[in-house]
Amino acid sequence: MERHILVVLPHPDDESFGIAGTLAMHLNSGTPVTYACLTLGEMGRNMGIPPFATRVTLPQIRKQELEASCRAIGIKDLRMLGFHDKMIEFEDQGLLDANIGALIEELNPSLVITFYPGYSVHPDHDACGAAVVRTIARLPEAKRSKVHCLAFSRDHERAVGRPDIENDVRDFLQHKMASIQAHRSQFQAAELLGRKQYTDKELQERFGTERFWTYRFQ
Amino acid sequence: MQHIHPEDIQSRIDRLKDQDLYIHLEMTTGAYAAHLDSSKHPAATFITNAVIRYSHGSISGNGPYRIGLKAEAGWIYSEGLTHYEESESERLILAGHDSQGKLIVALQLSKEPF
Numbered sequence: 001m002e003r004h005i006l007v008v009l010p011h012p013d014d015e016s017f018g019i020a021g022t023l024a025m026h027l028n029s030g031t032p033v034t035y036a037c038l039t040l041g042e043m044g045r046n047m048g049i050p051p052f053a054t055r056v057t058l059p060q061i062r063k064q065e066l067e068a069s070c071r072a073i074g075i076k077d078l079r080m081l082g083f084h085d086k087m088i089e090f091e092d093q094g095l096l097d098a099n100i101g102a103l104i105e106e107l108n109p110s111l112v113i114t115f116y117p118g119y120s121v122h123p124d125h126d127a128c129g130a131a132v133v134r135t136i137a138r139l140p141e142a143k144r145s146k147v148h149c150l151a152f153s154r155d156h157e158r159a160v161g162r163p164d165i166e167n168d169v170r171d172f173l174q175h176k177m178a179s180i181q182a183h184r185s186q187f188q189a190a191e192l193l194g195r196k197q198y199t200d201k202e203l204q205e206r207f208g209t210e211r212f213w214t215y216r217f218q
Numbered sequence: 219m220q221h222i223h224p225e226d227i228q229s230r231i232d233r234l235k236d237q238d239l240y241i242h243l244e245m246t247t248g249a250y251a252a253h254l255d256s257s258k259h260p261a262a263t264f265i266t267n268a269v270i271r272y273s274h275g276s277i278s279g280n281g282p283y284r285i286g287l288k289a290e291a292g293w294i295y296s297e298g299l300t301h302y303e304e305s306e307s308e309r310l311i312l313a314g315h316d317s318q319g320k321l322i323v324a325l326q327l328s329k330e331p332f
Contacts, residue, residue, distance in 0.1 A: 044321075047315065050219075050319070051301055055244075055313065055324050056326070121250065121253045124249075153253070188319070
């Protein structure tokens with residue numbers, strides 16, 4: 001059992017598809033989870049169908065969706081760090097690392113979950129993962145938390161191999177689907193969930209396994 | 219947001235001319251464009267809270283719409299606009315959404331920073 005899990009991801013809804021089941025599973029067994037979300041996803045392109053959000057109202061709407069998603073998963077400690085969406089790779093690295101470092105210092109997590117730098121498609125994902133591993137790599141080896149990464153770029157397995165952790169989260173699909181649906185402005189997008197009604201079996205096949213790569217520090 | 223009514227937009231453009239305004243201007247294919255379809259070229263650009271001033275401006279086209287604003291030393295142009303926020307009385311909030319409802323272009327003007 002983990003002592004404390006710190007999740008560091010850049011956008012509201014990044015927690016839904018890849019890790020919501022894993023987090024619900026750990027919370028169910030009593031492990032506290034802190035979710036640090038770097039931005040409010042204010043540059044997102046999905047505005048709802050028909051559009052009920054605007055560029056101006058999107059951050060506030062996505063903040064409420066993020067809070068609802070955390071309630072669905074069972075996360076009680078949500079930290080919104082206030083960085084600007086799309087700009088993580090250009091942000092002052094010292095400031096970014098100091099924010100992540102302060103959370104690690106405060107929480108002393110046994111496990112940190114983030115994106116695999118270089119294999120996570122969106123520049124914010126890669127920059128977020130890079131900041132996490134950079135910050136943890138600075139700690140003496142004995143003080144480093146384990147880091148589990150999400151990866152989904154094209155051909156990522158050619159570079160990083162098969163995931164070494166596969167969690168069966170079928171018992172927590174209710175939490176996971178509720179987390180996805182909490183992001184009401186986002187989840188209608190066809191490539192995410194679409195408007196299709198899934199059978200239980202299809203849901204289990206599509207969403208029932210979550211995969212992670214343990215980051216190997218040099 | 220509502221579908222654009224050109225007459226309403228034109229009167230809003232006229233009300234905002236000849237004064238310093240903060241602009242948010244953006245166009246984006248989305249960060250996932252090439253991940254979802256390798257033939258796509260991902261591109262995006264935005265500028266937020268730059269200060270501009272225009273002497274006249276207008277909306278044209280039959281939808282999606284184009285807007286051109288004549289500034290002191292140049293132009294501001296945006297094409298592909300489909301929606302606006304009718305409830306905004308002081309600011310002009312315009313966007314273009316593609317067939318999937320995703321934002322592809324945005325033009326916003328305000329007396330206060332966004």
